[in-house]
Amino acid sequence: xxxxxxxxxxxxxxxxxxxxxxxxxxxxxxxxxxxxxxxxxxxxxxxxxxxxxxxxxxxxxxxxxxxxxxxxxxxxxxxxxxxxxxxxxxxxxxxxxxxxxxxxxxxxxxxxxxxxxxxxxxxxxxxxxxxxxxxxxxxxxxxxxxxxxxxxxxxxxxxxxxxxxxxxxxxxxxxxxxxxxxxxxxxxxxxxxxxxxxxxxxxxxxxxxxxxxxxxxxxxxxxxxxxxxxxxxxxxxxxxxxxxxxxxxxxxxxxxxxxxxxxxxxxxxxxxxxxxx
Numbered sequence: 563x564x565x566x567x568x569x570x571x572x573x574x575x576x577x578x579x580x581x582x583x584x585x586x587x588x589x590x591x592x593x594x595x596x597x598x599x600x601x602x603x604x605x606x607x608x609x610x611x612x613x614x615x616x617x618x619x620x621x622x623x624x625x626x627x628x629x630x631x632x633x634x635x636x637x638x639x640x641x642x643x644x645x646x647x648x649x650x651x652x653x654x655x656x657x658x659x660x661x662x663x664x665x666x667x668x669x670x671x672x673x674x675x676x677x678x679x680x681x682x683x684x685x686x687x688x689x690x691x692x693x694x695x696x697x698x699x700x701x702x703x704x705x706x707x708x709x710x711x712x713x714x715x716x717x718x719x720x721x722x723x724x725x726x727x728x729x730x731x732x733x734x735x736x737x738x739x740x741x742x743x744x745x746x747x748x749x750x751x752x753x754x755x756x757x758x759x760x761x762x763x764x765x766x767x768x769x770x771x772x773x774x775x776x777x778x779x780x781x782x783x784x785x786x787x788x789x790x791x792x793x794x795x796x797x798x799x800x801x802x803x804x805x806x807x808x809x810x811x812x813x814x815x816x817x818x819x820x821x822x823x824x825x826x827x828x829x830x831x832x833x834x835x836x837x838x839x
Contacts, residue, residue: 564591564593565593565595565660565661566587566664566666567597567657567660568583568594568596568665568666569667569668570596572598576667577668579697580596580627580666582696583696585704585707585708587635588634588635589734594640595640595662596628597645598624598643598644599649599652620644624642643656653687665693665694665696666696667683669824684823689804690834691832691834694831695831696831697823702829707736708737708799709735709737711801712788712795712799713725713741713742713763714742715743715756717759720803720835721759722763723833724802724833729767729770729772732773733770737773740775740795741763741767742791743760743776743779744756744779745781777791785821785825792828793827799830799831803832803833
């Protein structure tokens with residue numbers, strides 16, 4: 563059975579992310595692994611027999627989380643992994659080891675403050691994640707399904723990489739995919755390319771028998787325009803590609819990737835772009 567990884571730091575953001583992960587786990591029939599990373603400077607190692615009062619308390623808290631949430635997982639099992647080190651490195655290392663299908667973390671956005679480590683490390687985890695990652699704010703109220711998924715399309719080759727994963731999610735949840743062609747330049751060759759990607763996506767989703775809408779917007783501020791569309795169309799999940807330094811996506815997606823994470827009221831699913839050379 564496949565597995566989902568949830569980063570836990572005992573904050574309300576993290577437990578909210580776990581509840582959201584359960585929605586996906588039940589729909590996709592996966593296990594859930596919880597990972598807590600001790601990022602203190604102590605030389606003590608974190609093992610299954612965690613020593614020290616703080617670590618015993620954390621272990622007891624994890625046990626309570628499993629007792630509370632295991633009954634909500636319709637199939638599969640919730641397991642716990644303890645690590646020590648840099649948070650974003652260890653979370654991604656665990657994701658690779660267990661071959662996670664998705665990573666879930668909580669985030670507080672720019673309007674709030676969370677004293678625990680999830681919020682401040684979410685973006686670092688995202689940029690190095692080996693699999694798709696979802697960030698969710700604790701004030702986002704979600705239903706029992708994902709009705710509307712937003713896929714912004716720009717002129718980068720990487721923008722098309724969102725489509726297969728979005729298609730699978732839409733089939734699982736019975737979602738409508740909103741293909742949004744985002745135009746932020748008067749250059750005709752770039753605008754033509756975006757339109758071409760939209761038509762290719764439309765053809766692919768029609769073939770896969772996935773419900774979709776294809777719309778276009780002129781965007782002075784790309785991130786703000788995407789978020790405005792999300793608010794106006796009851797979007798439940800925004801999908802984007804994370805920037806990598808050597809990809810063409812860096813030119814187009816780099817400036818607004820973190821803006822979306824920080825300012826989106828709805829969850830953001832980030833996929834790491836494959837490199838084009």
